[in-house]
Amino acid sequence: MDKKKILIIDDEEAFTRMIKLNLEATGLYEVSEENRGTQGVAAAKAVCPDLILLDIIMPDLDGMMVARNLKDDPATKDIPVVFLTVVVQKKETEGSSSIIGGYPFIAKPVNTQELIDCLGKYIK
């Protein structure tokens, strides 16, 4: 089975590295990581991932702007995006209404199983 390509864009380098290690350890995913919004947009074009995990609060280009740039580009507009955010409560992510700006989101801290469930739900 082909591994699903995941791109994680988050300014916390340790976090993206951990996610990469844990997801790749399952043997189901191939994870690319970026720690800047602008680099994330470029990586999305280059990698063409099956799903992007995107932090909201980032220093150079915030998650919303990254998502808008991705949406405006024909090469990346169809890639599903899931926001990773710290300012929501866990229960807000459980209902069907867990949407920020039209995108689904998942609350940090997240364990690997929750993340895998989320990926399974949104990867086309």
Next chain:
Amino acid sequence: MESPECKQRPSLKFQVFNSPLYILWIIVLAVFFSELAVIFVVNLLTPYLRPDPFLHSILLLVFLFPALYFFIYQPLKFYHSQLKEAQNPSENDAELQKTLQEQKMKEIEVLANSVAHEVRNPLAIILQGIEYLKEKLKPEDKNVGLILEYIVDAIRRADNVIVGLLEFAHFSKFDMAPSDLNSLMEKTLSFMQIDFDRHRIRVTRDLKGDLPLVKMDKKKMEQVFVNILLNAVQAMPDGGTLNVKTRLKDSREGKRAVIIQIEDTGIGIPKESLDRIFKLFFTTKRERGSSGLGLAISSQIMRTHGGGIAIENRVGLPGVRVTLTLPI
């Protein structure tokens, strides 16, 4: 958002004239000053005029009006407003307090979001790191696995505090609509039936029929019910009885309110803790993972609904009575 400090209070102009005593005082002073003026000043200033006390009084009243205004009317006005505020806080004050409260909540929201960002990101890293280590270490020593579990548990507890703080802070997001309080209570009780069964707690209901709809945020109100019911469950570890009542109450001022009473037969609250139970982060159950946010949040939710919450130990009986008041 407009700063409340910049918000002008409505003018109290002429409020002083509401009191006959003040009016009389002003007239007496005016006449007194006028007479003084007629006797000592006007005759000196206008020697060529035929003495006419009435005309001079009128003239002097006009001359003295600024003095009367600044030295008599203004202090009286100030005194009057202070007295009135002390006796009965005006609606303007209530509005000002509300604005200040809203501003405070906005600041808390910003603070909570910042704290969430600064704390949850490291927690997320630690959690992912622990999961990686759990997978890689596969420890022979079972204590290693146990310690990792302890760390995960500690992460969850720390995260729960942040979640509570976010809940406490996000009070601007209320979705108020007329709702049936009894059915919400029934829904919450059935949702918690598993907890009641597990702790052998018997639930009695005395819900008044035909309660009018109450304007509230159903999710927030359900959160209040859950917080109180969970406290009751924890207070009755060896079983007990939970009594839930709803009532309609008319106040002397003609205002109506729905009263919700939840009584348990548990261990009660230590007398010295009763004054502090609504304080943020105060808990007597820290060792059981309580964050001390539940009642603080519940109290805030009730206040935002214009209502209140009171908790007391039952007199002569075991347990606690929680009374929630919601205006209609």
